[in-house]
Amino acid sequence: MNTPTSEMLAEKILRGVGGPENIESLTHCATRLRFQLHDGDKADQAALDALDGVMGTVPQSGDRFQIVIGGAVAGVYSDIMNLPSMSGGGTPRPQSDAEVKAEIRAKGRGRFAWLDNFFEYLSDSFRPLLGVLLGASLIIAIASMLDAFGVVDFRAADKSATWVFVDSMWRSVLYFLPIMVAYNAAKKLKIDPWVGATVMAAVMTPNFTGMIGSKTPGVTTTTNATLGTSESVAHVFGLPMQLNDYGGQVFVPLLMVALLALVYKGLKRVFPENVQMVFVPFFSMLIMIPMTAFLIGPMGIWAGNGLGTGLSWLNGNAPIVFAIVIPLLYPFLVPLGLHWPLNALMLVNINTLGYDFIQGPMGAWNFACFGATAGVLLLSVRHREKDMRQTATGALAAGLLGGISEPSLYGIHLRFKRIYPRMLVGCLVGGLIVGILGGVDTKAFAFTSLLTIPVFDPMIKYIIAISAAFFTSMALVYFSDYRTKEERAQVNGERDAAEAAAKGEVSAPARTVPAQTVPTEERELVAVGAAPAATTGGPASAGSAGAGVPAARKGLELAAPVAGRVIGLGEVEDPVFASRALGEGVGIEPADGHVVAPVDGELITVAETGHAFGIRTTDGTEVLVHIGIDTVKMNGKGFDVRVEAGRKVSTGDLLAEVDLGAVRAAGYSTVTLMTVLNTADMASVEPHTGQDVTAGAPVVTVRR
Structure with a gap:
């Protein structure tokens, strides 16, 4: 195939x-x-x-x-x-x-287009950073594992230079995250991304951060005796400017770039094109760096802290509610890309509180998702579903090792409506356990996978919660199936027919084969009808001259598309055609490469490679002409197509000239196949095999 x-x-x-x-x-x-x-x-x-x-x-x-x-x-x-x-x-x-x-x-x-645009802005500002965030989270996981086994104390104040350097390997991503976010956000809003990065970097330089708590003239530092916190204010150009460490902040660059885009695009309208390269970045920096330092920076810190404080209050006052709501929200947020605001809050929490309390409950969702995938994988092994086994294996590996849920969601869960309710039960169980046990925190931003388990504290509570979520979803999906009983019976029947055909045990027509088992180029041609057609079965469709069919019923004669020897589909060396997955019909061992239309109708599909044609007659009969086996791999070499899709053809009209010598030289069979795709809609499809014919001679009779 x-x-x-x-x-x-x-x-x-x-x-x-x-x-x-x-x-x-x-x-x-x-x-x-x-x-x-x-x-x-x-x-x-x-x-x-x-x-x-x-x-x-x-x-x-x-x-x-x-x-x-x-x-x-x-x-x-x-x-x-x-x-x-x-x-x-x-x-x-x-x-x-x-x-x-x-x-x-x-x-x-x-x-809600405005809401769509808002979340797109957030998503596209973070999405390109997935790789480095994942890399940093794995470094943190390794470090935490070493810490757990007593190899090194990563919280010690007197760590050696080696381990300080290891710290820098993951802190680089989190500390300079505002610059990276500013770059992506500016790119999303179609302005120079380096200007966005530069404006954010200006308030993160050692010159700027070095003033915090220093005795620099013009800088005053006050201490809040109650809270034990200090605040530094610099008097710049006679105006008070609050000094903050913006490392790890995400709201500041998002707010800043939104305003920068207005300034930047406004300046482009003011300056002639030939001087924009110099003056637009210059004035953008001149306006936005002070604006960020004096106004946007403090506002962003306030907004981030406010949201974090609100969630912290909910977590502190209703921890069970919080722990349940988070994992139940994520299954609906992730498919829409709306989970990024919560991810941003995780980073804010780590930067302001020193820890995050969202990722623990979120882990219940991720592992419930992966558990549902594991249930599908077990069922696919049990029922010998090759395609689903491959899909589930890849999705489960991406989830358990990388913490990425999209392959599971889009590849499996959203395709089968029975999975989501069962997965949500796993989310509920995991979240409830997190809440009852008193919550789970982490001091690092980590993708919730098996490799990052050590970064969560208390680790044993986290393991209990995610295990419960995983195995609950897995068991519910496995024991109740992700298909209905009717769907399971049909799919298993189709599997048995396909397996038997592949072993050469079946010459009788098979049931409908799922689209994913049909080669892609044939599937494109199957679009002529509704789906790969099941054959009607019985002697008539197997080749008898109308057995069991009233003699008065007139049939549609399909002509041979090429001259040669007519054989049955059971003799064809292709299990899909041999199993009649693409309908009943004939194979012809061609005497020449002159290919003609077998019936009057419209060319619905013409393969770009010239190896296949789909024709629909006026009464709705759908005919596939397929030249050779696996000849799509020749990419059109040796095929001279003379028609185009949408054209009306009559029996005997030239479709293509094929160099059969080139096909054989490439190692492919030249047998030309003709099938009725919607055989299931017919009373009978009667192939006339075992004869030598010229192109245009009748070889199949179709009766409605």
């Missing part, structure tokens, strides 16, 4: 979103391709969802469109960007005033 290459997937995704001319920009995160399209309505969501390698799609307001790929997203992104048609990275075009106004109006098409 044919396996689609990553390049083929990239091309099909590109077609699915409306082609390169419909793409304004493309980025990716840990699991998703993120398109900004010129016209979101041109994206073919159904076709994209059907592709092998695509876990799901998420249309958004403002012509944004997400395609969930999973762990292979970086490779798919690279393949798309390396396609010749994407050499420009997208197709921004000059717009008239009317078009600009229309675009602004269009961005409000979603009911």
Whole structure:
């Protein structure tokens, strides 16, 4: 069977979103391709969802469109960007005033477009940092493990230079996070990202932070005797400026860049294009650095502390409620990308309180999610579901080792509605245990995986909670199944038929095979009808001349698309065709490469590689002509296609000229297959085998 290459997937995704001319920009995160399209309505969501390698799609307001790929997203992104048609990275075009106004109006098409934009801003400011945040969290986990085993005391004041250096390896990410966030936020708002980074860096230099608590002239420091805290104020240009350490802050850069974007774009309208490179960054820095130091910085600190204090109050006064609410919220926030504000609060808590109390309950959600995936994996092994076993194995590895839930969510959970309720029970159990045991804290920002368990305190409470969440979800999914009884019976029947056909034990028609078991190029042609068709079974469909069919019933004759020897599908060396997963029909060992239309109708599909054609007749009969086996891998070499999709054809019209010698030289079978895709809708499909025919001679009779 044919396996689609990553390049083929990239091309099909590109077609699915409306082609390169419909793409304004493309980025990716840990699991998703993120398109900004010129016209979101041109994206073919159904076709994209059907592709092998695509876990799901998420249309958004403002012509944004997400395609969930999973762990292979970086490779798919690279393949798309390396396609010749994407050499420009997208197709921004000059717009008239009317078009600009229309675009602004269009961005409000979603009911809550402003909310969408807000969360997109937050998400895109953090998403590119996933890799370094994950790297830092693993370094913290290793350090905590060494600390737990008594190798070194990481909290000691007199640590050696070696361990101080190890500290710097993970603290670098958290301390300089504001600069990184400022860079990403500025890029998201389409201004110079280095200006955003520079403005944030100005209030993090040793010159600035060195004034805190110092005796520098103009700096006064006061101490709050009650709280035991101190506050430094510098008098700059005669104005009081509160001094803060902005390391690890995230609200400050988010607020700052939002205002910087207005200033930057305003300055671009003021200065002529030929001097913008000098004066726009200069005046942006001149305006925004003081604005950040005097106003935005203190406001951001206040906002972050306020939100953290509010959640801390809830955690302190109603810990059980807090511990239950957090894991029950995350399953609905993560698929929409709305979990980033809570992640930002975790960083604020660590920076201001020295610890975070959100990640502990959040771990209950993550492990409930991974437990549900484990339940699916066990069922896929039990029921011999190869595709689901592969999907679940990859998703579970990404979760348990990396703490990433998207492959589980998009690859499995959101596809089967029975999983979510069972997973939520696991979230509830884990959160309840965290609350009853008094909460779980951590002094580090860590992705909740098996490797980061040591960073949570008390660790034993955390282990109990996440274990309960994991095994509760796993047991509920495993014992009640993620499919209904009817779905399970159908899928198992299809599996048995496919396995028997692969072993050569079945020549009779099989039941419908799920789309994911059909080779991708055939699946594209199956779109001619509703789905891969089951055959009707019985002697008539197996080749008898109308046994059991009233003689008066007139049939539709399908002609041979090529001259040659007609054989039954059971003799074909391809288990999908041999099992009749693509309908009843015939194979023809061709005498020449002259391929013609077997019936009057419309060409619904013409494979770009020229190896397959889909035709629909006026009465709805759907016919597939497939030239050779695995010939899609020839990428069109030796195939001279003479028609295009959408054209009306008559029996005998030339479809393609094929160099059979080139096909054989490439090591592929030349047998040409013709099947009725919607065989299940017919009274009978009668192949006439064991004869030598010329192109155009009748070889299949279809009766309704």
